[in-house]
Amino acid sequence: MNTVERCHPIMFAGTGSDVGKSIIAAGFCRIFKQDGYTPAPFKAQNMALNSYVTSDGLELGRAQAVQAEAAGVPCHTDMNPLLLKPSSDHTSQVVLNGKPIGNRNAYDYFRKEGREELRQAVYDAFDRLEKRYNPVVMEGAGxxxxxxxxxxxxVNLPMAIHAGADVILVADIDRGGVFASVYxxxxxxxxxxxxxxxxxxxxxxxxxxxxxxxxxKMLEDLCGVPVxxxxxxxxxxYIEEEDSVVLQTKQMQASLGKVNIAVVLLRHLSNFTDFNVLERDPRVHLFxxxxxxxIMKADIILLPGSKSTLSDLYELRRNGVAQAIVRAHREGATVMGICGGYQLMGQEVCDPEHVEGEIERLPGLGLLPVTTRMQGEKITRQVKFRFLDSEEIxxxxxxxxxxxxxxEGIEESPLNHINDEIRTDGYFKDSTCMGTYIHGILDNPSFIDYxxxxxxxxxxxxxxDYKAFKEEQYDKLADHIRKHVDLPLIYKILTHHD
Known part of the structure; x- marks a missing residue:
């Protein structure tokens, strides 16, 4: 096999949602990397609450960040130029080339008017990517x-046609009806x-x-396409999942000899990958x-990010979880909030400009002496920081x-010092009660140790060592796929010239 041969782009498209396209694409990113190619992922449009911030402070879907990591390349918004972040059952925040451009309801978004501008934007992103990488590993949607x-x-066949991509149709046999769904x-x-x-x-x-x-053989005869x-x-x-629905299947099992950590399952939970390191840490049982x-049985309670802080705060008060968190803290549990979770821990959350919705103000959990005011401008940036008195970056x-x-009347007590020495972050009440805006803080071993x-x-x-663990998982995924796909046939498809 000639490792410098130019390959067509490859697209993993699905017979439906949740058939495993993202994981398969990640596995092929690692396979191509192992085989001497320079792959990069691409998904024209992604719908997910779980996003990632690039080094220049722009947003893209977390799935493409994971695939870029598997490919061994830095992630870029060209890998996911259009990201939809649901804010309700009917509306989503639209993020284009890493920056939010407003909220749209589903009906308006899928109307023809204005679609060509978005189409051109995703085509341009792909074209830029293809000039730098070989092959581009594309993912369809739904x-x-x-x-x-x-x-x-x-995002699907029109994108594949523009790219000149070879499409591999992925079907989930576990859900049944595989013949009907493929045919x-x-x-x-x-x-x-x-x-x-x-x-x-x-x-x-x-x-x-x-x-x-x-x-x-039946599928090949029916469709005229090789399996x-x-x-x-x-x-x-263990590969990071794209959708937080899988979290609901992770049940609590009390574990002797480990620290029991509860992540509060918010309705609008976002960036749940903040907890992936803890999930794999052998010292921890996380649920x-x-x-x-x-919640009352946990040693540590973590309040995660939220796409709708006020709505989740209202729900926590309604279902008794807010009171349980306060009581657990009073009885010795550590409570820490990240981003929206940090906002929840304060005295109040105010939204006079209706950035999130109709609720203008709600009292918080009262665990931290802070107040939050919602604003329309989104802050997205990567940061380097030191926590408390630690010298580690x-x-x-x-x-x-x-x-x-x-x-009013309370002095600042920051948890973190941003490395520019100008800004601070979060609030530290004591070692059992703190909050931060920094996602990924729990990816740092020294903070977990603290x-x-x-x-x-x-x-x-x-x-x-989470980084070493992730590399091992990408290699295991690549090995698993290699054993069960006809890789020589795939390379023949990708290098065939009509």
């Missing part, structure tokens, strides 16, 4: 055959679109793959919950739309 949205689609998806495409479908990948297979050999692989379901590989009894990033200040220090009598494990 189903490729939403024929009612064909004219406004920016139906292909048959609903028009002739031009169908020409770009070069392979079918069956994902999340359980059981003996040999039993599906006849099914492979490039049948990838089994796995349990022992997501809004159950008041489980830590890394993180900010994404928020409010300012938090001490209440957080866990009061509970060292429970610990039986040593410090956890």
């Amino acid at each position: 189903s490729i055959s939403e024929i009612n949205l064909r004219e406004s689609d920016l 139906g998806s292909v048959m609903l495409l028009n002739e031009e679109e169908r020409r770009h479908i070069k392979g079918i990948l069956i994902n999340k297979f359980r059981g003996d793959i040999r039993l599906f050999e006849s099914g492979v 490039v692989g049948v990838v089994p379901y796995y349990k022992d590989i 997501y919950t809004n159950n008041t009894e489980e 830590c890394d993180g990033y900010e994404i928020h739309m409010g300012t938090t200040t001490p209440v 957080l866990l220090k009061p509970f060292t009598d429970k610990l039986e494990e040593t410090t956890f």
